Amino acid sequence: MTCPLSDAPRRCPLRLHAVDPDLPHHVRRRLVELGLLGGTEITLDRKAIGGACLICVGTTRYVLDNKTASRLTVAAL
Amino acid sequence: MAAVCNCHDAAWRSAPAGSPVITVVGAPNSGKSTLFNALTGSRVQEGNWPGTSVEIARGTWRVEGHTLDLIDLPGAYSLEPASPDEAFTRSMLLDAPPDLVLVAVDADALGRGLYLVSQLLEHELRVVIALTKTDLAPAIDTALLAERLGVPVVAVDPRRRRHLADLAPVITATLNATPQRLRQAPWGGELEAAEERFTWIGTVVDGVVDKRASRREWSDRLDAVTMHPVAGPVVFLAAMWVVFQITTTVAAPFQDWLDGLFTGPVSDALRGLPLPRILEAILVDGLVAGVGMVLTFVPLMALMFLCLAVLEDSGYMARAAVVADRVMRAIGLPGRAFIPLIVGFGCNVPAISATRILGRREHRILTALLIPFASCTARLAVYVMLATTFFPEHAGTVVFAMYLISVVLIVVVGMLVRRLLWRSFGSEPLVIDLPRYQLPGARMVAQVTWTRLAGFLRTASTIIVACVTVVFLLQATPVGGDHDFADPELPVAESAYGVVSEAMAPIFAPAGFGSGEITGALITGFVAKEAVVSTWAQTYPDEDLSTAITRDFADTSGGHALAAVWAFMMFLLAYTPCVATLAAQRREIGLRWTLAGIGLQLGLAWVLAVATFQLLSVWL
Numbered sequence: 001m002t003c004p005l006s007d008a009p010r011r012c013p014l015r016l017h018a019v020d021p022d023l024p025h026h027v028r029r030r031l032v033e034l035g036l037l038g039g040t041e042i043t044l045d046r047k048a049i050g051g052a053c054l055i056c057v058g059t060t061r062y063v064l065d066n067k068t069a070s071r072l073t074v075a076a077l
Numbered sequence: 078m079a080a081v082c083n084c085h086d087a088a089w090r091s092a093p094a095g096s097p098v099i100t101v102v103g104a105p106n107s108g109k110s111t112l113f114n115a116l117t118g119s120r121v122q123e124g125n126w127p128g129t130s131v132e133i134a135r136g137t138w139r140v141e142g143h144t145l146d147l148i149d150l151p152g153a154y155s156l157e158p159a160s161p162d163e164a165f166t167r168s169m170l171l172d173a174p175p176d177l178v179l180v181a182v183d184a185d186a187l188g189r190g191l192y193l194v195s196q197l198l199e200h201e202l203r204v205v206i207a208l209t210k211t212d213l214a215p216a217i218d219t220a221l222l223a224e225r226l227g228v229p230v231v232a233v234d235p236r237r238r239r240h241l242a243d244l245a246p247v248i249t250a251t252l253n254a255t256p257q258r259l260r261q262a263p264w265g266g267e268l269e270a271a272e273e274r275f276t277w278i279g280t281v282v283d284g285v286v287d288k289r290a291s292r293r294e295w296s297d298r299l300d301a302v303t304m305h306p307v308a309g310p311v312v313f314l315a316a317m318w319v320v321f322q323i324t325t326t327v328a329a330p331f332q333d334w335l336d337g338l339f340t341g342p343v344s345d346a347l348r349g350l351p352l353p354r355i356l357e358a359i360l361v362d363g364l365v366a367g368v369g370m371v372l373t374f375v376p377l378m379a380l381m382f383l384c385l386a387v388l389e390d391s392g393y394m395a396r397a398a399v400v401a402d403r404v405m406r407a408i409g410l411p412g413r414a415f416i417p418l419i420v421g422f423g424c425n426v427p428a429i430s431a432t433r434i435l436g437r438r439e440h441r442i443l444t445a446l447l448i449p450f451a452s453c454t455a456r457l458a459v460y461v462m463l464a465t466t467f468f469p470e471h472a473g474t475v476v477f478a479m480y481l482i483s484v485v486l487i488v489v490v491g492m493l494v495r496r497l498l499w500r501s502f503g504s505e506p507l508v509i510d511l512p513r514y515q516l517p518g519a520r521m522v523a524q525v526t527w528t529r530l531a532g533f534l535r536t537a538s539t540i541i542v543a544c545v546t547v548v549f550l551l552q553a554t555p556v557g558g559d560h561d562f563a564d565p566e567l568p569v570a571e572s573a574y575g576v577v578s579e580a581m582a583p584i585f586a587p588a589g590f591g592s593g594e595i596t597g598a599l600i601t602g603f604v605a606k607e608a609v610v611s612t613w614a615q616t617y618p619d620e621d622l623s624t625a626i627t628r629d630f631a632d633t634s635g636g637h638a639l640a641a642v643w644a645f646m647m648f649l650l651a652y653t654p655c656v657a658t659l660a661a662q663r664r665e666i667g668l669r670w671t672l673a674g675i676g677l678q679l680g681l682a683w684v685l686a687v688a689t690f691q692l693l694s695v696w697l
Contacts, residue, residue, distance in 0.1 A: 026159050027506050032271040033154035034510065035188050040275075045297065048304035050403045052507060059215065060186040061297075063304070063399050065412070065507035 103181030105152035108209035184214035339369030367545030367611030408491030421451030455606035589641030640693035651682035
């Protein structure tokens with residue numbers, strides 16, 4: 001079962017299912033460059049100020065704003 | 078810029094002609110500039126947050142008897158540019174390839190760093206990988222990684238200058254090898270190509286990284302506080318308040334000592350020399366009174382730069398960008414625009430250059446127009462002088478308030494300009510990588526502090542000396558009466574300077590500081606804000622500056638001195654920061670926008686100053 005990353009449970013292993021193709025091209029490309037592709041294992045560490053999502057990809061940590069995170073679909077592993 | 082520069086351009090080469098050219102590249106915050114500085118002994122701006130280097134630095138590295146020509150390029154996650162600085166990096170790597178590409182790869186973000194490497198290997202280049210931040214990352218088998226990539230991998234620690242010697246023989250050997258294309262560029266669209274590259278990276282790093290290593294627990298726990306919806310902004314404001322308290326209270330005794338030194342022994346020693354009267358006047362009343370007064374602010378500047386360097390090297394600034402994101406969003410700017418704006422609180426000139434990290438031209442223009450409202454450290458010197466004179470019990474809080482007003486001004490002006498000019502901006506998403514917190518390194522902090530302090534001293538020794546000399550000459554030139562040139566009895570009001578200042582003074586009468594003595598400093602302040610205090614010091618050569626300023630503000634404001642001081646500080650905050658900032662703006666956003674910015678700054682500054690005085694004079 002999939003859900004938006006912004007609504008995903010915290011600290012559970014997740015797999016990035018899809019990135020909304022309607023996201024602006026430069027944003028999708030930046031996500032790709034950071035390794036946020038379909039199939040990548042990620043964890044939602046916590047929600048930060050403004051609803052931003054602090055996520056872990058391997059040993060790396062990123063912050064995505066809530067709106068962008070809501071356009072990434074994840075599935076629990 | 079990208080169209081005219083290439084790695085082999087002799088015009089900006091620092092090494093002897095014919096020296097092999099090595100470009101240092103890497104993802105933002107990969108430790109690239111730290112590595113460049115460690116190898117060349119240069120002092121490029123560095124910090125533990127993304128987007129620190131946007132200027133290109135070039136230096137020499139002497140290795141095993143020969144000289145290498147190193148170029149530090151702006152950080153890039155990939156060879157597909159999303160902003161002008163990334164486009165420049167691509168152009169420098171592919172249009173006129175260097176003799177070798179040294180790639181800084183953050184060991185703690187190995188997969189992300191190898192994405193750029195995977196693209197470089199798709200071109201005929203000599204590539205060497207410097208694995209940075211290995212002290213923070215899980216253990217990595219560099220030999221296995223090198224074998225799988227097909228290029229040398231050397232683990233280095235540029236922050237502590239360790240293992241740098243290991244790079245030399247590898248670089249020398251690679252320079253003697255033939256450049257090779259080690260990977261086929263993937264077929265298909267951009268997304269398919271990226272997937273193929275990350276699949277390849279997955280194969281490369283499999284078994285290379287020790288996955289048993291512990292996670293960064295204390296760093297993660299700290300994030301729970303620094304990015305908390307409530308605690309995050311409180312921590313941010315508290316950190317800034319502490320910085321201003323430290324700078325104003327700790328620096329005070331050092332400032333007093335330096336002031337005593339310049340007005341006492343240094344001035345007395347010069348007066349004791351057998352010099353012609355005019356030369357003595359230039360030296361004592363001009364240079365020592367003016368430049369000496371500016372130099373008393375060196376301890377304050379040093380402390381401010383030190384505190385900011387500690388915050389930057391600790392990794393906190395990336396968290397501050399997240400906290401500030403909502404504010405940036407209100408203006409319609411991306412979270413990344415926080416980086417040039419926060420740089421602007423140090424100095425507006427590099428901040429204008431830092432707008433290159435933004436992808437859209439409208440974002441760059443708006444950010445460059447807002448940066449002059451970020452209160453730079455040159456303005457800090459004037460705030461501190463006025464705050465310690467008029468609000469001695471609350472000087473730190475007054476200075477902190479000026480910085481808060483600066484932030485509010487940026488937001489309000491940003492919202493207004495956006496609504497007027499770019500209604501269709503939309504909000505930009507925040508996608509930012511968080512570096513691990515680290516204990517600030519003494520060497521790194523000292524280096525960053527010194528680099529910035531040296532910039533302040535360069536300004537003091539060039540623009541301010543020029544300003545001080547011009548002000549002295551104008552003050553020494555009589556325009557009436559029976560005085561000779563440089564007559565020590567010549568009143569300022571009867572000098573050329575006094576006439577110009579008095580002509581301007583009525584403009585500021587509604588703001589409560591319509592006196593030639595006070596407003597004259599605003600003219601030199603247009604050239605550089607550091608010159609404001611020095612001009613006052615020259616205007617009142619035989620008086621205690623605090624006493625003279627207190628008297629003048631009281632006289633011109635009709636008894637509302639405190640209201641007039643606030644109005645003056647508001648004008649100082651909002652009007653044109655310095656000519657160097659204007660030059661940087663002209664370079665980045667063009668003459669038309671620069672002129673529009675000057676109009677905005679002067680108009681807004683006057684309105685703010687008048688409104689402040691008229692409002693506060695009811696109570697103060």
